[in-house]
Amino acid sequence: MLDQQKITILYYRLSNEDALDGKSNSIQNQKEFLTRYAAEHGYTNLKILVDDGYTGTNFDRPGVQEGFALVKQGLVGCWLVKDLSRFGRDYLTVGQYTDIIFPSYDVHFIAVNDGVDSERGDSDGFAAIRNLFNEWYPRDTSKKVRVVFRQKGTSGKHLGKPPYGYRTDPADKDHWIIDEDAAPVVKRIFDLAIDGKGPEQIARILEQDKVLTTKALYAKQSENHPDPKKRKKMPERPYHWIAQSVAGILERMEYTGCTCNFKTYSKS
Structure with missing residues (x-):
């Protein structure tokens, strides 16, 4: 029973x-x-x-x-x-x-x-x-997946998603192309840094000029995506840049044309 x-x-x-x-x-x-x-x-x-x-x-x-x-x-x-x-x-x-x-x-x-x-x-x-x-x-x-990633990364192909300013090439997922909406902002950030402006000053200039933040730009670009699940929500303060975001852009070696892989590691 x-x-x-x-x-x-x-x-x-x-x-x-x-x-x-x-x-x-x-x-x-x-x-x-x-x-x-x-x-x-x-x-x-x-x-x-x-x-x-x-x-x-x-x-x-x-x-x-x-x-x-x-x-x-x-x-x-x-x-x-x-x-x-x-x-x-x-x-x-x-x-x-x-x-x-x-x-x-x-x-x-x-x-x-x-x-x-x-x-x-x-x-x-x-x-x-x-x-x-x-x-x-x-x-x-x-182990097999890690070997594949190691071979791909050491061959010069990009691992992970492209940073702000680039986007994945629709014809080749391993190739990055310039994001025409974001590239001018990246160039402006570097120009302002060369002129002696710090990250906090640059952030305030971008906010004053109503330049969309990284998240806001991605949300705007996803508005017409055919899959509703992939449409991102616009942040409440779309122009509020923070110094940490600006500093992160200035520190990324990818903007010099380098391919940077294996920056982080997780134990299996």
Whole structure:
């Protein structure tokens, strides 16, 4: 007899990397698979939680966090996932939840395709090994992506978005071209600096002459974008330049014609 007073969570997750595998891991496929499994095994008090576009290498995901909150309130009786990799790809954290936290709250955890059932145990004894492989996959992907970026950056191609004054060439996303709306402002800022004006003085001159700030110009340029989601909101003070923005423009080496890559680094 199933305790239908408690919630059965059907959890789906899909990251950008997983999407490359095709339809097998799609949200729709996971939904159909787990809904059918729940119906066949008598689970009726269902709650669907979805993290679409979130990596499994950490648990900072809104769907899974909502589920954990319900678990800690003692409201969850069962947690269903298609396989362990959908739950997470950090084998230490996955093991902590499946082997310690879920049992302490009397939560029945099932990873259907992997044959993992906390009430019956690991059917083939390979759950721990699967967790290691699930973590190895994003690590290997990360290394490959970093190699590609390193090769692209050292070849002289730009990494990241172009600074104010430039825009991406529609014919070649790796090439920058002059933004005719912003370039005169950049040139004027440098001319004023050469004349002895400081960043604060330059900012006040631009504001007095009603020159659109960086954000305001981008908002104006996006007004007629066919996709409403990509239209930016005009700031409340479209002409209010600050000294920090002016100094940032004067300090950028890209305005000298250099290609500057690898200025920041994030540990994998």
